[in-house]
Amino acid sequence: MRNQWLGMVMVMLGLAVAANAAMIGTYVDADGGTGGNTVNNSTGDPDDWWTTENSDSDDLWAYREKPAYRDGDFYECSGTNYEDAPMIKTTISGLTAGTSYEIRVIYASETKLTTDWIIAAGLSAGSLTRYQWGDGVSEETGVEIESGVAEMQVLIGTVVASVEGTISAYIDMPDAEGRCDYDGVTYLEVPEPATMGLLTLGGLGMLIRRKR
Ligand SMILES: [Ca+2]
Ligand SMILES: [Ca+2]
Ligand SMILES: [Ca+2]
Ligand SMILES: [Ca+2]
Structure with a gap:
């Protein structure tokens, strides 16, 4: 029994x-x-929202390929000319209907902040939040895209999957000078309250065991 707890603690750590x-x-x-x-x-x-042309004034996302990005590709738009590319929607499917998931957006951001690499994202088209490196909520994943550019992840919210088992994330470029490099999203199932309860009970059991 003791070894099982130890194993569990090791896994959690x-x-x-x-x-x-x-x-x-x-x-x-x-x-x-x-x-x-x-x-x-x-x-x-x-x-109708993307092209392989990398222009900062065509009001379209540019599809670009670079090995450092996930699946070797990403979509970029630029605010240098205040281009206004369309808001896009990425839908995750194959989820469990009625289950809650944490949704994160994966993007690239310059860490020296000489240029603003920003993204606007959210779980509802009507309320997107602006994110970039150093905003206090975006985190580096540990992957370096290139010198001075980090792969970032940011939690945009927790939401219940639809009856079809889908969740959508909405992405846009904030109206600011800079650029936006969008790669994809992640999902993480949120443990149900019953599971959380068991984990808490397990923790209490461990404390009691240690005191004896
Ligand atoms: Ca463009
Ligand atoms: Ca791809
Ligand atoms: Ca990609
Ligand atoms: Ca836009």
Whole structure:
């Protein structure tokens, strides 16, 4: 019994350490195009919001390839010319209907802050929040995209999966000078209250055991 508790504590410590410098949850790459999971939020079109042209004034997201990004690709828009690319929606599917998940957005941000690398994201199209490196809520995953550019994760909220087993995240570029590099999202199932209760009881049991 003692060894089982020890094992459990080791696992929990391991998770706590891992959470400090690693991606939290299961990654889902954002992809446009037919069969992808990301569409223009206004039109629902999988293709009308992006191009392979890397222009900072076409009001479109640029699809770019670079090995350091997840699945080797990402979508970028630039605020240098205040381009206004469409708000996009990435839908995670295959989740358990009625179960709560923490949703995080994965993006890139410069850590020297000589340029603003920012993203606006949220779980409802009507309320997006602006995020960037050093904002106090975004965390580095430990992956370096390039010198001075870190892969970032930020918790945008906790939400219950729909009856279809889906959750959508909304992404846009804030109206500011800078750029936005969007890679994808992660999901992490939130333990149900019953499970949390058992964990707490387990912890109490351990304390009592130690006092004896
Ligand atoms: Ca563009
Ligand atoms: Ca991809
Ligand atoms: Ca990607
Ligand atoms: Ca926009």
